[in-house]
Amino acid sequence: MSAGRFIEQEHIGALIADYSGMTRDHIPATRVEAAGASGGLALRQGYMAVASGLHDIVVVGGAEKMTDVADAMSVDIQSSAADQQWECSFGATFASLHAMIARRHMHDYGTTREQIAQVAVKNHKHGSLNPKAQFQKEINLETVLRSSPVAEPLGMFDCAPTSDGAAAVVLCAMEKARKYTDTPVKILASAQASDSLALHHRSDICSFEATAVAGASAFKQAKIKAKAVDVAEVHDNYTISEILAIEDLGFFKKGEGGKAGQDGQTAIGGKIPVNTSGGLKARGDPIGATGVAQIVEIVTQLRGAAGKRQVKGAEIGLAQNVGGTGATSVVHILGVA
Amino acid sequence: MSAGRFIEQEHIGALIADYSGMTRDHIPATRVEAAGASGGLALRQGYMAVASGLHDIVVVGGAEKMTDVADAMSVDIQSSAADQQWECSFGATFASLHAMIARRHMHDYGTTREQIAQVAVKNHKHGSLNPKAQFQKEINLETVLRSSPVAEPLGMFDCAPTSDGAAAVVLCAMEKARKYTDTPVKILASAQASDSLALHHRSDICSFEATAVAGASAFKQAKIKAKAVDVAEVHDNYTISEILAIEDLGFFKKGEGGKAGQDGQTAIGGKIPVNTSGGLKARGDPIGATGVAQIVEIVTQLRGAAGKRQVKGAEIGLAQNVGGTGATSVVHILGVA
Numbered sequence: 001m002s003a004g005r006f007i008e009q010e011h012i013g014a015l016i017a018d019y020s021g022m023t024r025d026h027i028p029a030t031r032v033e034a035a036g037a038s039g040g041l042a043l044r045q046g047y048m049a050v051a052s053g054l055h056d057i058v059v060v061g062g063a064e065k066m067t068d069v070a071d072a073m074s075v076d077i078q079s080s081a082a083d084q085q086w087e088c089s090f091g092a093t094f095a096s097l098h099a100m101i102a103r104r105h106m107h108d109y110g111t112t113r114e115q116i117a118q119v120a121v122k123n124h125k126h127g128s129l130n131p132k133a134q135f136q137k138e139i140n141l142e143t144v145l146r147s148s149p150v151a152e153p154l155g156m157f158d159c160a161p162t163s164d165g166a167a168a169v170v171l172c173a174m175e176k177a178r179k180y181t182d183t184p185v186k187i188l189a190s191a192q193a194s195d196s197l198a199l200h201h202r203s204d205i206c207s208f209e210a211t212a213v214a215g216a217s218a219f220k221q222a223k224i225k226a227k228a229v230d231v232a233e234v235h236d237n238y239t240i241s242e243i244l245a246i247e248d249l250g251f252f253k254k255g256e257g258g259k260a261g262q263d264g265q266t267a268i269g270g271k272i273p274v275n276t277s278g279g280l281k282a283r284g285d286p287i288g289a290t291g292v293a294q295i296v297e298i299v300t301q302l303r304g305a306a307g308k309r310q311v312k313g314a315e316i317g318l319a320q321n322v323g324g325t326g327a328t329s330v331v332h333i334l335g336v337a
Numbered sequence: 338m339s340a341g342r343f344i345e346q347e348h349i350g351a352l353i354a355d356y357s358g359m360t361r362d363h364i365p366a367t368r369v370e371a372a373g374a375s376g377g378l379a380l381r382q383g384y385m386a387v388a389s390g391l392h393d394i395v396v397v398g399g400a401e402k403m404t405d406v407a408d409a410m411s412v413d414i415q416s417s418a419a420d421q422q423w424e425c426s427f428g429a430t431f432a433s434l435h436a437m438i439a440r441r442h443m444h445d446y447g448t449t450r451e452q453i454a455q456v457a458v459k460n461h462k463h464g465s466l467n468p469k470a471q472f473q474k475e476i477n478l479e480t481v482l483r484s485s486p487v488a489e490p491l492g493m494f495d496c497a498p499t500s501d502g503a504a505a506v507v508l509c510a511m512e513k514a515r516k517y518t519d520t521p522v523k524i525l526a527s528a529q530a531s532d533s534l535a536l537h538h539r540s541d542i543c544s545f546e547a548t549a550v551a552g553a554s555a556f557k558q559a560k561i562k563a564k565a566v567d568v569a570e571v572h573d574n575y576t577i578s579e580i581l582a583i584e585d586l587g588f589f590k591k592g593e594g595g596k597a598g599q600d601g602q603t604a605i606g607g608k609i610p611v612n613t614s615g616g617l618k619a620r621g622d623p624i625g626a627t628g629v630a631q632i633v634e635i636v637t638q639l640r641g642a643a644g645k646r647q648v649k650g651a652e653i654g655l656a657q658n659v660g661g662t663g664a665t666s667v668v669h670i671l672g673v674a
Binding site for chain 1: 370378416533665
């Protein structure tokens with residue numbers, strides 16, 4: 001994400017093909033970009049490349065080495081995912097926009113600060129079970145509530161970290177996949193939706209309509225209802241984002257997401273385990289890689305290979321990846337083949 | 338292209354959907370990026386979106402307003418399309434890399450400075466026939482040869498200008514297209530290839546192998562040979578680039594592109610009219626829009642609607658769009674439906 005500003009290299013698709021040896025055969029490489037949703041969007045483009053019949057095998061990947069870049073988390077770069085001209089140039093930051101969403105959710109639905117904080121506690125618990133998570137330490141509610149304020153009510157432990165990371169998946173038609181693996185996973189649905197870039201153009205900031213629309217479209221494609229999903233990875237770049245996501249996707253009614261988390265319904269063993277990888281909060285948020293890493297986690301769960309964090313009998317998984325403050329949302333549903 | 342650095346906005350797909358009113362229906366919008374090949378790549382993604390069955394109607398567009406951006410043509414931004422780390426940080430510029438290619442082509446094949454300059458003369462002549470061209474004035478050989486040196490042997494008139502511009506096309510399945518227009522145009526082939534980002538990793542800099550590979554693949558898909566093409570738009574960001582392109586695509590033998598142009602074979606009325614729009618040189622090079630503008634010209638020609646610059650009886654057209662110094666090449670072949 002933002003390779004132009006991070007490493008002054010806009011032609012990153014060709015660069016990755018080059019460095020991975022694929023230019024020997026002149027394999028085409030395409031960069032797609034939608035801020036935090038870049039990875040999910042890449043999967044969707046790869047899916048279309050195979051489904052269109054133009055390509056047999058497609059590798060979809062994302063990578064970010066944010067600790068190499070001095071200003072990776074600067075207000076400046078983060079702002080380029082929101083409305084730079086009409087939000088950020090007037091002082092809004094990515095964190096403060098999410099803080100407004102949190103405040104409004106608390107006001108409209110009685111969501112408590114503790115319920116919001118519980119998202120981080122749960123995701124760190126899940127991260128402690130994931131040997132590939134950036135943070136594998138459990139934290140308690142106190143730690144989140146007492147962490148340094150970033151944009152109130154959100155504190156440091158409500159925000160996904162600066163991360164290095166990469167993820168990739170290989171796509172091909174199912175009949176071909178069976179030649180290479182005994183445990184192929186099928187893409188049951190691929191959906192995407194847009195919304196206004198700025199929050200102030202929306203009638204309701206307690207919901208990301210792009211997620212609701214992409215989710216509904218994905219469920220229709222997969223011919224299932226939300227309750228059929230066994231495990232989900234959602235875009236918890238801030239704790240409040242997870243609450244919005246599980247409501248917008250229909251796992252819980254609007255306004256009940258905070259309480260559902262507090263009651264343990266989104267933890268492993270609960271009604272719908274969410275972010276078993278640890279999520280953006282604990283697995284990490286290497287921005288361009290995040291959407292692909294979500295898919296890797298769902299595939300791992302559907303293969304029954306998630307070890308201590310395995311959701312028993314998981315057959316259908318969902319991944320939701322967000323760009324900006326909900327201006328792009330991508331939802332994929334995967335199933336055991 | 339490079340929206341993050343040009344306008345500090347990375348989430349440009351959502352922004353365009355937003356500003357064009359498409360977010361009312363939450364229509365998905367995807368940004369693709371491959372430096373100068375961004376437009377061609379966008380067409381290819383849109384083509385796959387329709388061919389995959391995921392979308393009925395797709396709008397593919399590109400836009401650039403370079404005169405709004407103080408450093409649009411700075412070495413810095415241009416360099417982000419080449420190998421920033423191993424070429425440009427040591428002093429190479431986009432123009433100087435193309436100058437090296439020109440020198441080598443002159444050395445290996447006896448291509449003359451006049452033959453290279455003739456590309457600009459011919460494209461300005463074509464531009465004079467295009468009411469939408471940025472430059473509609475003819476120039477003569479003298480003007481090109483005497484223009485201020487940029488990177489010798491290339492002078493100012495060997496380089497595509499800084500441009501403002503936008504272009505868009507609407508894609509859908511042919512049966513649907515006939516409901517909206519009496520003159521639909523069919524995409525016969527869509528091909529793309531990569532090469533090393535840096536020139537120094539290539540065995541031969543007188544050829545863009547990515548163009549040769551994408552071209553061969555496109556001809557195979559369309560089940561035609563190069564000589565079947567009636568009109569072509571190629572990526573003449575520098576005059577030498579057009580010579581490489583018409584050789585790599587097989588319109589002329591390697592080393593004979595300069596002479597072919599000098600003999601008038603690439604002018605309207607010649608064997609294969611190239612850049613009837615005026616090309617990047619005279620129509621203009623609004624980077625992200627360029628690849629789409631090429632398609633608009635080919636469609637206009639195939640519809641017989643190109644006015645004074647019409648290639649008589651044109652039934653098959655080709656567009657070649659390059660990113661960087663040939664690290665990405667995209668070739669589309671269109672035909673009268």
